[in-house]
Amino acid sequence: MKQMDGTADTPELARLYEDFAAISTSPLWTQRDDLMPMAPSPRAVPYVWRWKQLFDIAKRSGALVPVGRGGERRAIGLANPGLPGTAYATPTLWCAIQYLGRHETAPEHRHAQNAFRFVIEGEGVWTVVNGDPVAMRRGDLLLTPGWHFHGHHNDTDQPMAWIDGLDVPLSHYTDVGFFEFGSERVTDEASPSVSRNERLWAHPGLRPLSELEARTSSPLMAYRWEHTDRALTEQLALEDEGQPATVEQGHAAIRYVNPTTGGDVMPTLRAEFHRLRPGASTPPRHEVGSSVWQVFEGAGIVTLGGEEHSLEKGDLFVVPSWTSWSLAAESQLDLFRFNDGPVIDALGFARSYVPGRD
């Protein structure tokens, strides 16, 4: 009798395999090792995108493709070469550069998918979230959680570009998305330097007594660079004083959190900011789940699955699941990171490994 390899070397076996297909079935035994590998074996590949190229093509798109209803956003997605035919950075994460010309508006809409913006340079655009205009400036993280109406408008004579992060690949794969069009223009064209949600929520350790319920997503829509920078600066200063504060020697990092729970900002997306001192490096690390990183400032080297890539300001790279990654900083190296950590944690699949540690 034949081994479990799916090879149909007898007429009966051949007929069996044909009949599997005829009744919409498929044997496990011929595909078990592909479907259930010894360790994660992602199709997505480690990859680096250069900011200069992204910014240049975004600018060209700005000249050629108008923003408008239907397409909705002038956003250009990072398309992982290991996932051909998609515009996915990883199986769970979407990442795009979005570009808005002088005085342009991206119309309002809402969707079940969670989204954020991170600003690598420039300012002058306001994201209006459920009617609350939120200024976008270099170093800021801006949230638009699921089913919040949002649009963007550029209040200046200068174009602006930033990155968008979404859970679109996962939500598309799992068939959970809803979408609704909103106003053609943003519903509030004011351009305050501080949004209303910040005025309510951006006070450390304080919450409004009128808002005591836990929220699935953060009610704070803007995480400002001044706070992030100060937190990282203090961690390194504390390290200098011999106090515990950093993740590992020379490596400061914060996680952006939902102030109503202390947990991740949105149920599908985790966001962090990392800073390495000049000369610092991190050990190779394997983690379940995939990440996208962007260099905010500085220069260094990322090693992805054993291969080194130089990094400059604005460069983006993806780390597929269980692919080892390590960073080495030439100058001070500041990086923004987002990943699918809340998904991996909620589903009980979290695991990490640093060779040489147990």
Place this chain on the structure above:
Amino acid sequence: MKQMDGTADTPELARLYEDFAAISTSPLWTQRDDLMPMAPSPRAVPYVWRWKQLFDIAKRSGALVPVGRGGERRAIGLANPGLPGTAYATPTLWCAIQYLGRHETAPEHRHAQNAFRFVIEGEGVWTVVNGDPVAMRRGDLLLTPGWHFHGHHNDTDQPMAWIDGLDVPLSHYTDVGFFEFGSERVTDEASPSVSRNERLWAHPGLRPLSELEARTSSPLMAYRWEHTDRALTEQLALEDEGQPATVEQGHAAIRYVNPTTGGDVMPTLRAEFHRLRPGASTPPRHEVGSSVWQVFEGAGIVTLGGEEHSLEKGDLFVVPSWTSWSLAAESQLDLFRFNDGPVIDALGFARSYVPGRD
């Protein structure tokens, strides 16, 4: 200037679209409505598999394909016609009929993926979970949560078949799987009628004082038919007495739960059992997330996305996300159901809709 439709009707535009691809990027605006539909628009289709066909082909496989190391299991997966090239019932769920001949053994292994068995008929196989032999009998739900070693051995002169449910499509898509081979034979060939985990945990409202920690997955590996049947019988009797107990008139149902939390049995899979009185029916219902159902006993009609299908004992059907479903019972209709509800809930995407109710 051109609309956001991706048509490249000028040389500059044509070159822009070529350059997107050249640097591994892809515009959102040409695919936004596919990626982010107004409501879930699954590729998976509603589909019914007939138990007689499945059982027949499983039996033929039993004669032609040995169980053994590598293939691991004689399991034949339901392959959704809307997901060609896969053996997936839905994008998140795997469902297979597994067949074990007289005195055969499926070797031990463990994997990060969560799994269960549900038994539609027969008995005589023991699933050995981390060394604890668990009898499999008609109507029982048997768990093998992630990273628990498990094998199956048939202690009788009769073959046995049952269904397996796993989160393989989701775990494969998200690249979270690990796998490890165990013993060639099961590590304990005893055939007790009650497993050790049941002796510790299957006491209503009681838990061992030596086990007070919450567990990600249920520590109870067997949910016996006698309990399920009694719970449903009581719900209908209570309904007859005018007491609240059923989901809706004539429709009793239980959810299998983790006794350490009261929540789902495993972090990626929800399991339920439903019973409709003869003549009872349910209204059309849309739900985010996908389900697989199996008729345990009785006959009736399922309406999937507006199309009626007759149901008999053992028949399986899938309900893709947001596809409306309703049931009508001719005789008393007993059905087992599993779905990706814990995933949908944890990620904040749950939504349901019954036309006519708000």
Place this chain on the structure above:
Amino acid sequence: MKQMDGTADTPELARLYEDFAAISTSPLWTQRDDLMPMAPSPRAVPYVWRWKQLFDIAKRSGALVPVGRGGERRAIGLANPGLPGTAYATPTLWCAIQYLGRHETAPEHRHAQNAFRFVIEGEGVWTVVNGDPVAMRRGDLLLTPGWHFHGHHNDTDQPMAWIDGLDVPLSHYTDVGFFEFGSERVTDEASPSVSRNERLWAHPGLRPLSELEARTSSPLMAYRWEHTDRALTEQLALEDEGQPATVEQGHAAIRYVNPTTGGDVMPTLRAEFHRLRPGASTPPRHEVGSSVWQVFEGAGIVTLGGEEHSLEKGDLFVVPSWTSWSLAAESQLDLFRFNDGPVIDALGFARSYVPGRD
């Protein structure tokens, strides 16, 4: 200048201490070591009450004092000698023997305070909880969580006695109680052997699909002796087979839990049942929080704060906070225990200590 001992040896000091009182203040320094001892230093004392005496006086009360509106219950509280002027077993726990004569009824009422009954002997009384009659039989734990209407009626020609446990001392101290009178007679005089809540909830690992919300208190009002006894019997059998199951050698135990959470049955009261093999003993153990125990069956010795007390069926004893306790079984020794564990845990004060272990 005077030390911080509160002694007023100068006229100025004497005047100061007088003036403290005059403006309703009091210095900390003269009472700090009483208020904040090095370890818990309870006023409540370890104490043993004899079932024979309790039962005898309850019977005499039955002859002399009618049950009725106002007094509400013929319940005789264990009055800790260390807490004179109260009827408290410990600062947080009330425990009483309640006695109901043939065909008597204790009228319905409800209160914020949580309560339960545990039955040491007899049967024939039904506790009606929110209109659902719950039979009381030897070995059963019956709940009446806060703000549930409840009354008791004796459906037989025999009197019946049992113990009541409540959080009255704590709720009285913290001023949280509400009370409301209900029906003079129980609202349902039926005498079913199984209550409706059991028919809905007493199925291991199953919950009604119509009841998916977590509940503060258990929806299951009766924990039957047959289940408790079987769980303990199995733990000892598993221990005999070399399997982990018991708390420590020869000491089986279960905690009664809320099936919607896996946690304690009520937010202020924890309930457990312990079984020691003949000859088994437990090491001296200190625990924050106070407990009441009742011997259900068997004979043995309890050592409380170093002093030995013999135990027989029905005897009750209290263990004040941090008082060391240990048990030694002559015959098989079955004990029911309740304590304020959920309070201690929720407030972050849990600590325990077994000399010789660390």
Place this chain on the structure above:
Amino acid sequence: MKQMDGTADTPELARLYEDFAAISTSPLWTQRDDLMPMAPSPRAVPYVWRWKQLFDIAKRSGALVPVGRGGERRAIGLANPGLPGTAYATPTLWCAIQYLGRHETAPEHRHAQNAFRFVIEGEGVWTVVNGDPVAMRRGDLLLTPGWHFHGHHNDTDQPMAWIDGLDVPLSHYTDVGFFEFGSERVTDEASPSVSRNERLWAHPGLRPLSELEARTSSPLMAYRWEHTDRALTEQLALEDEGQPATVEQGHAAIRYVNPTTGGDVMPTLRAEFHRLRPGASTPPRHEVGSSVWQVFEGAGIVTLGGEEHSLEKGDLFVVPSWTSWSLAAESQLDLFRFNDGPVIDALGFARSYVPGRD
């Protein structure tokens, strides 16, 4: 036969009541209505303490009573006139004015009890918490959660006074306290304007990646006035703009929270700050649980159980459980409040009532 009133009008009854006492028991029926009132009926009374009197007597104590080991703190507790023989503000809350002379030190110790300081005026003292010096300044809330070593030292030529809040009455009543002496002097005499814990934690919406575990108590030891004031100012400004932000018209309020959970700062104590516009008032409100309030700035009227009391800067008042309270502001009225809310919530006893609302 006699009614359940406990009157012993026959020899048999008299003997019964004697025998209850003889075997350390006590009938419920004679005391049921006291123990289980229709609504909370606290012994603690509403009361107002005048800051001028407290400060004056604290100053006199400073001259006459040295701070030192044993007494530990020059703290003068508010002694509720309804709780004679204690120094308790309410059955659960301790509140004291603490006074530290020029260059004095209150030695280090730790205890299971949770504590905080709130500063009504002055500065120049550092509280050293587990070796981390925390500056104390007007308007700041400073935490010393259970089992954290802490001492205070005055680094200036001026005395300083503030209020201490602790859970001493509750922890004493429930016998949960442990105490340990530490250094005679504070372990770090530095006087930084910002403490290390603030440098790690006081960044809105950010947490150190090295500290991802949830904590029972807040890791942030200082909540600075500048943040509190800004949060309240913004709430009132948002109200002026027609946006939801305040608790009710003219009444802004924040709760101090644990940034790792979004919940209360410590498991037994809740802290809030309230601001009323000039002329604003609140409706009479009944709440389960007791509170202590201090006027931080401004003047107004508090009505406690129907009786009006004028309020000035620094005045303290207690609201026993279920006693109605309302505030009316003459000038802008700023108040600090703490209470036993986390206890009441955890034990399931929360309830509130505003007559005229339902």
